Amino acid sequence: MGGMCVEKFDVAIVGAGPAGSAAALAARREGARVLLLDKAAFPRDKTCGDGIAAEAITVLEQLGVEGVTDGYPPIERLRLIAPSGVAVARPMPRAAHTVPRKVFDERLVRAAVAAGAELRRHTVRAIHDDGAGVTIDGQFRAGVLIGADGAGSVVRRALGHAVNPPGHLAVAVRGYTRTTNTTEQVIVTTRRRWPAYAWEFPLGDGTANVGYGEVLRGEPLSRSYLLESLDRLLPGVGSPTGMRGHHLPLSTRRPPAVRGRVLLAGDALSLINPFTGEGIFYAVLSGSLAGWAAAHKTDYRRALRQRLGRHLRHSGFAALLSRQSRVVDAAVDAAARDAAVFDRMVDLGLGDGVFDLRTIGRIASRLGHRHVATP
Known part of the structure; x- marks a missing residue:
């Protein structure tokens, strides 16, 4: 009697967000047969500040992706307000964009599918690395598995890596509101429970992504406290719609990037900038490096070190000083x-x-x- 047919791939990727889609694009460019798994259907909302830095767009363009910011005008200025109230507002070195993740992520995953990745809606529950390959829920098998499934990564847990501890984990809420600001991203920091800040990132259409976040210290923070903090730092935002919360595993405490035939990328690897909370650039960059390494069977750890090692040391040092x-x-x-x-x-x-x-x-x-x- 025949058993269940197991589909075979060169590279399997859990999570079809920016890191997973970038990994799929990179692996496909090298000719690998790629399986892309996600528990959600696209388009789907994702809690985020929606800020897309120019560096992230550059990585995607190198992967052959164009048009991910279409319809969302460049935001050329940044206003930063320090805990003391001292402020600076200047043009950024390169313009950023604010693109809702519901739009941005779908554009990326569609690009990955157009490049030949096979997208399946599937909730991963178990992975098994036998040294010759990785089996996923007894249904799929790949030479290499990439865990790009976010802050609550199932793949990361399956490898035995704990969530980031207090001091290396942040929490944030975000929503959308009307605004007259169409020209600059705004970050307002506060001395109260520092490090903490609120943001307003305009989409360019009279609405903005607004939110508040702070580093966790061990005790839970209530939704009402987070919303009150947002209102205190950004008075007049009214009642934002679509308020959602999420955790941010900071890059100051990262699990090993590789174990056996399993690689981690993006939030699953705790690649969140501890200085700003930015994660999209890290996601697409680490995803592309993981996809390339998986397709070529080369050293992903070395590629990460060469591309991000010095920067991560500096950003970690900056985060330590800025405490x-x-x-x-x-x-x-x-x-x-x-x-x-x-x-x-x-x-x-x-x-x-x-x-x-x-x-x-x-x-x-x-x-x-x-x-x-x-x-």
């Missing part, structure tokens, strides 16, 4: 006085930038002043 709100006050003050410092901070927070000695010196100089001037 003192006065350091953020000094950094914003320095950025207000020097466009090059502003550009470095944006590159570090939204892309793969690093600090240089000049930037550190400028911030240290402002930190040395007894009182940080308020513009």
Whole structure:
């Protein structure tokens, strides 16, 4: 009597969000037969700030994807308000976009399918790596499995990796509201329960993605507290619609990227910028590296290290320093006085930038002043 037929693939990917779709695109470009699994049907909403940095678009263009920001105008300026109230508003080095994840993710997954990836709606419950390949729920088998299934990753749990502990895990809520702001992304930080901030990212059509997040310290935070914090930092936002919450596993505590024939990418690998909470760039970049490595059977860890290692060290160091709100006050003050410092901070927070000695010196100089001037 024949048993259940197991479908075979070169690469299987759990999670069809930005990291998973990027992995599928990269693997397909190398000729691999790719299975893309997701528990949800697309289009589907995803809790996020919806900010798409220029660096993420560059990675996608290198994968042959175009048009993911169509219909959503570039946002060229960033306004950053420090805990002390000191502020800076300047053009970003490269324009960003605000694209709802319901739109952005569907465009990416459709691009992956158009490239030849086989998309299936399936909830993964068990994986088994026998050294020669990985079997998923007894139904699918692949030479390599990529876990790109987000902050609550089933693949990560199956490998025995715990969730990020307090201090390395943030929580945020977001929704949508009407706005007259169409030209700049706004981030308002606060000294109360620092590190914490609210944001307003305009979509360019009279609406904006608004939200509030902070690093968890061990005790749970109520929805009402998070909403009250949003209202305090962004007064006048009214009653945003579509309010949803989510966790952000920060890159300061990452599990191993590889175990056997299983790779992790994106949020499943805790690739969330601890400085800003940005994760889309990390997702598409790590996904593309994982897909390429899976197709070529090369060292994914080495590829990650070469591409992101120095940046992750710098962003982690910046996050450690910025646990003192006065350091953020000094950094914003320095950025207000020097466009090059502003550009470095944006590159570090939204892309793969690093600090240089000049930037550190400028911030240290402002930190040395007894009182940080308020513009």
